[in-house]
Amino acid sequence: MANHPLVALTTFMIMVVFVAAVCxxxxxxxxxxxxxxxxxxxxxxxxxxxxxxxxxxxxGSVNAATxxxxxxxYIVGGLMFNGPCKNGAxxxxxxxxxVAPSNYFVLxxxxxxxxxxxVQGVTILGGTLDAQGSGLWACKASKSKNCPAGATSxxxxxxxxxxxxxxxxxNSQLFHxxxxxxxxxxxxxxxxxxxxxSPNTDGIHVQQSTGVTILNSKFSTGDDCVSIGSGSNxxxxxxxxxxxxxxxxxxxLGNRLIEQGVRNVTVxxxxxxxxxxxxxxxxxxxxxxxxxxxxxxxxxxMTNVKNPILIDQNYCPSRTNCPRQGSGVKITNVxxxxxxxxxxxxxAVRFDCSxxxxxxxxxxxxxxLTFKNKRSSSAASAYCVNAAGRSSxxxxxxxxx
Ligand SMILES: *[C@@H]1O[C@H](CO)[C@@H](O)[C@H](O)[C@H]1NC(C)=O
Ligand SMILES: *[C@@H]1O[C@H](CO)[C@@H](O)[C@H](O)[C@H]1NC(C)=O
Numbered sequence: 001m002a003n004h005p006l007v008a009l010t011t012f013m014i015m016v017v018f019v020a021a022v023c024x025x026x027x028x029x030x031x032x033x034x035x036x037x038x039x040x041x042x043x044x045x046x047x048x049x050x051x052x053x054x055x056x057x058x059x060g061s062v063n064a065a066t067x068x069x070x071x072x073x074y075i076v077g078g079l080m081f082n083g084p085c086k087n088g089a090x091x092x093x094x095x096x097x098x099v100a101p102s103n104y105f106v107l108x109x110x111x112x113x114x115x116x117x118x119v120q121g122v123t124i125l126g127g128t129l130d131a132q133g134s135g136l137w138a139c140k141a142s143k144s145k146n147c148p149a150g151a152t153s154x155x156x157x158x159x160x161x162x163x164x165x166x167x168x169x170x171n172s173q174l175f176h177x178x179x180x181x182x183x184x185x186x187x188x189x190x191x192x193x194x195x196x197x198s199p200n201t202d203g204i205h206v207q208q209s210t211g212v213t214i215l216n217s218k219f220s221t222g223d224d225c226v227s228i229g230s231g232s233n234x235x236x237x238x239x240x241x242x243x244x245x246x247x248x249x250x251x252x253l254g255n256r257l258i259e260q261g262v263r264n265v266t267v268x269x270x271x272x273x274x275x276x277x278x279x280x281x282x283x284x285x286x287x288x289x290x291x292x293x294x295x296x297x298x299x300x301x302m303t304n305v306k307n308p309i310l311i312d313q314n315y316c317p318s319r320t321n322c323p324r325q326g327s328g329v330k331i332t333n334v335x336x337x338x339x340x341x342x343x344x345x346x347x348a349v350r351f352d353c354s355x356x357x358x359x360x361x362x363x364x365x366x367x368x369l370t371f372k373n374k375r376s377s378s379a380a381s382a383y384c385v386n387a388a389g390r391s392s393x394x395x396x397x398x399x400x401x
Contacts, residue, residue, distance in 0.1 A: 029064040029091070032057045034074070041072020041096060048077045055081050055092075059119075064089035069127060072096045078110050078151070083119035083159070090119070094127020094167075100151075104136040104173060108148040113173070115155040116162065123163045129153050133173040137198050150174040150200075157181055165189060175202040176221070182209040190217035196244035198222035203245070206232050208260065215239055224249045225275070230290060231260035237267045247277030247305070250295065252315055254288035254329035261291035268298040272341075278308040279339070281331060283354070285316045288328035295334045302341030308369050309336060311362075311387070313354040326356030333361040334389075340368040348380035348397055351387035362389030368396045 032054040039047035051067075051074070058065035064087055076098050100106075100113050107113055113131055116122060131153045139147035150173030156162050158181040166189040169176040176192045179185050187204060194201040203219035206212050207229030216239040219225035225242035228235060228250045242248060248270065250262055272278045279297045283290070302308040311334070313327040331353065348369035353359035371380040384400035391399035 029066050029089070030058070030061055031066040031068050033068045033070065035070055039069075039074055041070065041074055043073035043075065043099060045075060046077065046101075047074045048079065051076050051079050055079070058090050059083065059085035062086045064091075066091040066093055069094040069096045069098070073099050075099050075101060077101055077106055078112065079114045080112075081114070081116045081119065083117065085119060088121035088161075090122045092122065092124045094125065097128040097130055100131045100153075100173070102132050102135060104139070104150065105148060107151040107173065110151055111149075112155040113151040113153050115157060116159055117155075117157045119159045119162065121161045122159070123165065124167060126166045128168040128170060130170045131172045133171040133194065133198060133201065136173045140199055152176070152178050154178075155180070156185055160184055162186070163188070167191075168193070170194070171198070172201050174200050175205050177204040179204065179206045179212050180208050182212065184211045185209065186213045186215065187217060188215045190214070192217070192219045192221055192225075194221045196222055202227050203242075205229060206235060208232070210234050212236070219245055221245045227251075228262060228265060229253070230262065232262045233264055235265045237265070237270070239269045241271045241273070243271075243273030243275045243303075245275050247272060247275045247280050247307075249277065249280040249282055250292055251280070251282035252284060253292065254283040254286055254290045254327050257288055259288055259290040261293065262295075263291075264294045266296045266298070267300075268296070270299070271301045271303070272305045272308070273303045274305070276306050277310055278302050278305045279336070280307065280310045280312070281334065282315050283313045283327045283329040283331070285314045285322045285325045285327050285354070287325070290328065291330040291332070292334070293330075293332045296337070297335065297339065298337045300339045302339070302343065302369065304342055304344045304373070306344045307347075307350060308341065308343050309339060309349045309367070311351045311353060311359060313359075314352055327354035328357065329354065330357045331359040334359070335363045336365070336367060338366045343369050343371050343380050344373045346371050346378070346381055347383050349382035349400070351384045351400070353386035355386055358386035358388060360388050362387055362401060364389070364391040364395065364399060364401065366393035367391075368394050370396065
């Protein structure tokens, strides 16, 4: 991965931006080492205050600044990295591991473990975030009524020009990462790991954001590897592997009547292994003004994926509030190019679109999916309801458009 030209280019760009920022301000970046500020790398002592002190100094600095976390394990509670800052070039360089308190009531319902809010020009470089989610998952599995919702490990909110580079996220309580209300956020070389049965541990959830890029990253988790919510525009996902997990999902959309749409999403060079879904678009069977337009899924390899290609506009879990309603979400211009591999169920391609807003402009080019699981192996099939479009090139299963 490190040798990939895009990664090399990005690394180079970080350096250029950082050096440029330092040169413009005419000063060397100040470094705030959490250890010098009282953090203990012993995996036992709460170091929250030292981390906040380092951030507050870096954010308050008029020159470029670095928060530095040396090797070792640091217990930290909720860290709110709030802007605006006095400079636009902050580096958070992590050589160590941040560990969430094992008592999940400490973060409880606080929504976030680490959150960047209202910042501009921040790079988070390296490190491991270990949220120790297993206690909370067990609580939820026991159906106890006293389990808190839990916290997303890393939230980037209302921020611009943020780079998250080479970060490992382990066992989040809730989502691993959320990008919301942002412009120009790049996540490169992320490594997300949680068990296949851990609840709501989505890899990255994006919403209300423009110009988010997710590059060369690996997701093994218990929910969607990447989930794309309303108001996502100009999203680029490339070089992502997913599995275990629930795939890359646009949606769920259309749960609300008034909702921003999803436009211009590119998902290319992806691999899916043993996932519930591959490339999925999902909308509630309810009235909504939402939409999905201009989506490209290109070069995907499926290995034992239950639903490699799926549009489901009849999402209505527990069959309450929406039985027999049509989805208001308009799905147009979705392209699938060079999708191949093995489906773990017979229906490898399923377009189950809205009866009041049929899917329009679906194009498929060079799709080659075969059906194989432990019990049988035969030709895969495709299923279309209220879906229109065209296909060309290799088409296995035979197109139903
Ligand atoms: C679509 O998004 C990409 C980035 O993902 C951007 O480069 C391109 O300009 C966008 N296209 C339009 C028409 O906005
Ligand atoms: C489709 O995939 C199968 C199995 O991977 C392969 O044997 C076959 O040659 C492919 N067909 C085409 C037309 O590419």
